[in-house]
Amino acid sequence: MDRTETHDAELPKAEQTGSGQPDRGQDQAEPREGSRLYKEIVEWIKALAIAGLLVFVIRWFLFAPFIVDGPSMQPNFETGERLIVNKILYDFREPKRGEVVVFHVPEENRDFIKRVIGVPGDSVRLEGDDLYINGVKFEEPYIREAIERARAAGEPAFNLGDDFPNAIVQESTVPEGMILAFGDNRRNSKDSRMIGFVPLENVIGRADFIFWPIGKVGFINHSAPVPAAE
Numbered sequence: 478m479d480r481t482e483t484h485d486a487e488l489p490k491a492e493q494t495g496s497g498q499p500d501r502g503q504d505q506a507e508p509r510e511g512s513r514l515y516k517e518i519v520e521w522i523k524a525l526a527i528a529g530l531l532v533f534v535i536r537w538f539l540f541a542p543f544i545v546d547g548p549s550m551q552p553n554f555e556t557g558e559r560l561i562v563n564k565i566l567y568d569f570r571e572p573k574r575g576e577v578v579v580f581h582v583p584e585e586n587r588d589f590i591k592r593v594i595g596v597p598g599d600s601v602r603l604e605g606d607d608l609y610i611n612g613v614k615f616e617e618p619y620i621r622e623a624i625e626r627a628r629a630a631g632e633p634a635f636n637l638g639d640d641f642p643n644a645i646v647q648e649s650t651v652p653e654g655m656i657l658a659f660g661d662n663r664r665n666s667k668d669s670r671m672i673g674f675v676p677l678e679n680v681i682g683r684a685d686f687i688f689w690p691i692g693k694v695g696f697i698n699h700s701a702p703v704p705a706a707e
Contacts, residue, residue, distance in 0.1 A: 539565050543579050543590065543684065549660035549667065550577075550590055552623050559689035560590075560697070564682035571677060572596065572656055574610075575619070575701030577684045580658070580675050590684060591668050591675075592619070594702070595657030603646035603659075603670075605634035608702060615702035620661050636663035646670055656680070 545558040554560075554577075562579050572578055572593045579590050595601040595610065602609040606624050608617060617624075620635065627635035651657050655674035660666025669675060687693045 539563075541682070542688075543588065545590060548665050549662050550592075551662040551665075553577075553619055553661050554590065557690075558687055558693065560684045561686040561688060562682040563685045566683050567677070567680055572680060572683070573699075573701065574599075576699045577697055578656075578658065578680055579682060579684055580680045582672060582679070584672070588681060589658075589668070591658035591660050591666070593656050594659045594669075595651040597651050597653045597655060599657070600648055600650045601646070601657055602648035603636070603663075606636050609648070610702065614705040616705045617700075617702050619698075619700045623661075654678075 541562045541564055543560045543562050545554045545556055545560065547556060560579075574593055574596060576593045577590065578593055579588050581588050594608070600611050606627075608615045624635040649657075651674060654677050656677065657669045658675050659668045659670070663670075683699070684697055686696055
């Protein structure tokens with residue numbers, strides 16, 4: 478009996494990969510890569526948005542840069558120095574004597590940097606280099622060396638100058654909601670002796686950190702006036 482050989486019809490086979498699996502990489506690579514790139518872009522946008530929001534919050538509500546302009550705070554601060562101002566501190570408490578603050582002067586349409594000398598309720602009197610608060614003579618450690626140098630040079634007072642003949646300040650009491658602020662260089666400082674008491678609402682914040690020049694980087698020392706030794 479003749480036997481007829483039969484052969485199963487060979488079906489087309491999918492191309493095999495080295496692992497024996499159909500090669501779908503070419504079809505799927507592009508969607509996977511595109512999806513990954515899209516996710517990375519979204520993540521970058523989120524990160525930049527968060528960073529921008531943080532910068533905005535920090536800049537407008539927490540801290541702000543300030544550039545010293547002028548000699549009014551010498552010898553402790555020089556023109557061109559860059560500071561960081563703490564804007565949130567005085568939301569929790571009022572300024573204290575000796576703190577270096579930045580405040581806005583509407584009449585000048587600019588910001589001043591000065592040192593707090595009197596707080597609400599203080600009666601303050603200035604006679605040359607002698608500061609009196611509530612009838613008690615106070616020393617000012619932040620300008621002690623400058624005063625000593627001026628006296629050693631034969632000058633009558635450090636806080637006396639021809640252009641600023643206001644070394645004498647009659648006794649006056651700081652009202653509620655105000656501060657009395659002087660420049661450390663009182664012979665050349667436009668401060669409360671000219672512009673009057675500073676409303677607390679105009680105080681921007683406390684100067685807390687010097688970040689330029691590099692040689693002076695560091696936190697600011699807010700030395701307060703202390704009662705003079707008898």
